Amino acid sequence: MAEASGQDVQRRQRKVLEVRNLRVHYETPTGDVIAVAGIDFDLYDGETLGLVGESGSGKSTAAYGILKLVQPPGRIVEGNVVLDGDELVTMNDSNFRQLRWTKLALIPQGAMNSLNPTMRVHRQITDAIEAHEGKQDKEELRQRVLDLFRMVGLPQRLYNMFPHELSGGMKQRVCIAMGIALHPTVIIADESTSALDVVVQRVVAQTMLRVKKALGVSMIMIGHDMGLMAQMVDRIAVMYAGKLVEVSPVETIFEDPLHPYSQVLIESIPSLKERKPLKITEGITHDPRNPPPGCIFQLRCPFVMEHCRSEAPPLREVKARHQVACHLYNDDGSLIEGVKVEAAV
Amino acid sequence: MAPPVLEIRNATKVYRTSGGFLSPKKEVVALQDYSLTIEKEPASITTIAGESGSGKTTLANVVLGFTPLTSGQILFHGQDLATMNRQQLLNYRRNVQAVFQDPFGVYNPFYRIEHVFDTVIHHFKLARSGSQARDMIEDALNVVGLHGVDVLRKYPHQLSGGQRQRIMMARVYLIKPEVIVADEPVSMVDASLRAAILEAMLSLRDELGVSFLYITHDLSTAYQVGDKINILYQGSVAETGTTVQVIDQPQHPYVQLLVESVPAPDPNIKWDTEIELPDEEILRSATSTGCRFYPRCPQRMDRCLEVAPPLYEIDGMGHEAACYLYEDEAQKAPAI
Ligand SMILES: Nc1ncnc2c1ncn2[C@@H]1O[C@H](COP(=O)(O)OP(=O)(O)O)[C@@H](O)[C@H]1O
Numbered sequence: 001m002a003e004a005s006g007q008d009v010q011r012r013q014r015k016v017l018e019v020r021n022l023r024v025h026y027e028t029p030t031g032d033v034i035a036v037a038g039i040d041f042d043l044y045d046g047e048t049l050g051l052v053g054e055s056g057s058g059k060s061t062a063a064y065g066i067l068k069l070v071q072p073p074g075r076i077v078e079g080n081v082v083l084d085g086d087e088l089v090t091m092n093d094s095n096f097r098q099l100r101w102t103k104l105a106l107i108p109q110g111a112m113n114s115l116n117p118t119m120r121v122h123r124q125i126t127d128a129i130e131a132h133e134g135k136q137d138k139e140e141l142r143q144r145v146l147d148l149f150r151m152v153g154l155p156q157r158l159y160n161m162f163p164h165e166l167s168g169g170m171k172q173r174v175c176i177a178m179g180i181a182l183h184p185t186v187i188i189a190d191e192s193t194s195a196l197d198v199v200v201q202r203v204v205a206q207t208m209l210r211v212k213k214a215l216g217v218s219m220i221m222i223g224h225d226m227g228l229m230a231q232m233v234d235r236i237a238v239m240y241a242g243k244l245v246e247v248s249p250v251e252t253i254f255e256d257p258l259h260p261y262s263q264v265l266i267e268s269i270p271s272l273k274e275r276k277p278l279k280i281t282e283g284i285t286h287d288p289r290n291p292p293p294g295c296i297f298q299l300r301c302p303f304v305m306e307h308c309r310s311e312a313p314p315l316r317e318v319k320a321r322h323q324v325a326c327h328l329y330n331d332d333g334s335l336i337e338g339v340k341v342e343a344a345v
Numbered sequence: 346m347a348p349p350v351l352e353i354r355n356a357t358k359v360y361r362t363s364g365g366f367l368s369p370k371k372e373v374v375a376l377q378d379y380s381l382t383i384e385k386e387p388a389s390i391t392t393i394a395g396e397s398g399s400g401k402t403t404l405a406n407v408v409l410g411f412t413p414l415t416s417g418q419i420l421f422h423g424q425d426l427a428t429m430n431r432q433q434l435l436n437y438r439r440n441v442q443a444v445f446q447d448p449f450g451v452y453n454p455f456y457r458i459e460h461v462f463d464t465v466i467h468h469f470k471l472a473r474s475g476s477q478a479r480d481m482i483e484d485a486l487n488v489v490g491l492h493g494v495d496v497l498r499k500y501p502h503q504l505s506g507g508q509r510q511r512i513m514m515a516r517v518y519l520i521k522p523e524v525i526v527a528d529e530p531v532s533m534v535d536a537s538l539r540a541a542i543l544e545a546m547l548s549l550r551d552e553l554g555v556s557f558l559y560i561t562h563d564l565s566t567a568y569q570v571g572d573k574i575n576i577l578y579q580g581s582v583a584e585t586g587t588t589v590q591v592i593d594q595p596q597h598p599y600v601q602l603l604v605e606s607v608p609a610p611d612p613n614i615k616w617d618t619e620i621e622l623p624d625e626e627i628l629r630s631a632t633s634t635g636c637r638f639y640p641r642c643p644q645r646m647d648r649c650l651e652v653a654p655p656l657y658e659i660d661g662m663g664h665e666a667a668c669y670l671y672e673d674e675a676q677k678a679p680a681i
């Protein structure tokens with residue numbers, strides 16, 4: 001037991017994915033929408049990282065950037081994505097295609113609605129396999145699909161069914177099965193349970209956890225339900241208007257969020273434990289084509305200071321494994337002089 | 346005593362599908378024998394919760410008069426919706442308003458936000474002059490924390506999801522209805538903005554006396570703002586009571602499963618049990634006579650298959666569950 005967890009710790013120190021200064025813009029007639037404004041983070045072997053933020057904050061675009069799936073009018077402006085030592089952004093297309101799916105899998109937002117309605121469930125999966133591994137023996141393929149079914153908890157009976165014959169939860173499991181079919185190193189799941197009812201959501205979430213554990217993959221889970229994040233992830237990266245503002249172990253950020261935006265996010269989680277007064281954030285968001293100089297959160301920040309308006313705070317580690325981008329903190333994580341702590345939460 | 350603002354009596358809605366290739370004609374009971382009363386005072390927020398397909402949106406549609414009931418009645422100040430004339434219907438539509446599920450869908454992308462307000466002012470003849478209209482609009486925007494200069498000249502896509510939602514609340518404020526049917530008003534927005542909308546609901550209730558039918562599958566927001574709650578399962582009420590009664594002490598086996606499945610927003614309290622989804626085949630063969638939850642129920646008894654259970658009183662305080670487990674307790678409960 002102790003040995004296993006020791007191994008675990010070792011694994012968790014190895015980086016499988018390094019994202020450096022990734023920047024993705026969408027071109028519009030009135031200027032570029034800065035969807036991802038230069039983000040940096042690492043994904044460690046075997047961990048689940050939650051990427052959270054309000055809709056439009058750039059989560060999906062960041063995922064597309066990592067997978068080089070950004071479609072025009074979008075483009076990767078700069079940055080590096082290193083997967084197991086290979087740099088992806090500059091890698092040529094044919095090498096990248098080899099790598100995609102076998103190493104990196106995406107379960108896209110709304111995946112269950114994008115299943116091909118005219119194709120039987122097993123075909124959706126075998127097509128994905130054959131597209132990357134070439135023609136396969138029929139019986140072997142069948143066994144493989146049934147194994148995947150077992151792994152995600154789909155009854156065998158569904159093998160020959162069409163997507164419309166399945167419930168949302170079952171369709172979502174088919175998408176998970178497709179995602180893991182090629183044993184990827186990293187899975188990116190974009191809002192995979194957002195459209196589901198709570199009971200079904202829980203079943204699908206637990207399926208994902210089980211599958212992740214069984215396969216030992218690393219996962220980026222995109223979402224905005226903080227309750228679900230608390231259940232599922234090891235670390236959380238908080239995104240606001242294209243920037244990462246805080247990256248932290250999940251327990252730490254729930255207990256002691258540092259960035260004013262994370263504080264709002266944690267404070268406003270509705271709970272079944274207590275009825276608490278609702279916390280409202282005032283202030284508006286900026287035009288995504290024209291962010292203000294300085295901190296990205298300044299228009300909504302209750303603590304905004306003079307130099308927040310001119311100087312952008314870098315994301316930096318101020319406590320063990322805990323990074324924040326905010327001028328309120330000294331390098332050792334203490335509050336700078338003259339700031340009232342009680343007001344901060 | 347004055348009749349309630351809104352009274353739903355034994356409402357039943359059956360959809361008949363035409364049937365087609367491979368699928369025989371069938372009847373779907375979307376809402377069964379549903380009753381609900383909303384008193385004028387005090388204004389209240391009643392949550393209708395349940396999974397998708399449980400009848401929530403059907404209920405919204407029949408209350409808004411979009412689709413007729415198969416049987417039963419909807420009474421507005423004692424008058425049956427089915428017998429209203431055109432004038433009365435216009436009055437009903439003004440007083441029983443919807444806040445739609447998809448905030449983007451109801452705005453035409455080619456019009457500025459001011460058009461949303463101009464349209465209701467015109468449609469319900471709310472203002473006598475242009476300047477009175479402008480004042481009313483500014484007033485309504487201020488109530489939800491917005492300013493005209495910031496939003497009126499914008500196009501829908503230039504606003505955040507939360508701003509669009511607040512614009513809808515402002516539009517509602519302008520019309521000052523007696524009841525608002527809010528179908529998943531916060532399902533598309535994020536935590537930090539959700540609070541603004543829920544707060545707007547509370548202030549509309551407390552300051553304007555507007556009552557809400559708050560339709561959602563999210564129990565945690567219901568817990569924050571709801572006064573009473575009705576939990577639907579396949580078209581029937583499984584449990585009803587005050588929000589605190591039902592969520593703190595769920596009685597119906599389905600509601601217990603539901604409450605237990607809400608993820609605790611605390612990384613130190615993890616799910617400790619695995620649950621399984623019912624096999625769909627079993628669900629499809631579900632009984633049409635007995636309790637609808639029978640195929641999934643961990644505590645089912647043979648008699649549950651015979652007749653659908655009525656609502657039983659749990660504690661004599663208005664907390665009721667449709668489950669035979671509570672039959673005895675109901676008999677013991679003091680009459681009030
Ligand atoms: N095809 C597109 N053209 C222009 N802007 C886009 C496009 N897709 C996304 N955006 C913009 O990029 C930003 C980030 O969007 P997105 O990555 O979808 O965020 P999230 O996944 O966090 O909701 C938003 O401002 C959004 O409006």
Ligand code: SF4
Pocket residue numbers: 259260261295296297298301302303304305308313325326327328
């Ligand atoms: S840097 Fe300044 S404006 Fe930005 S979050 Fe910190 S205190 Fe607020």
Ligand SMILES: [Mg+2]
Pocket residue numbers: 059060061109190191
């Ligand atoms: Mg997204």
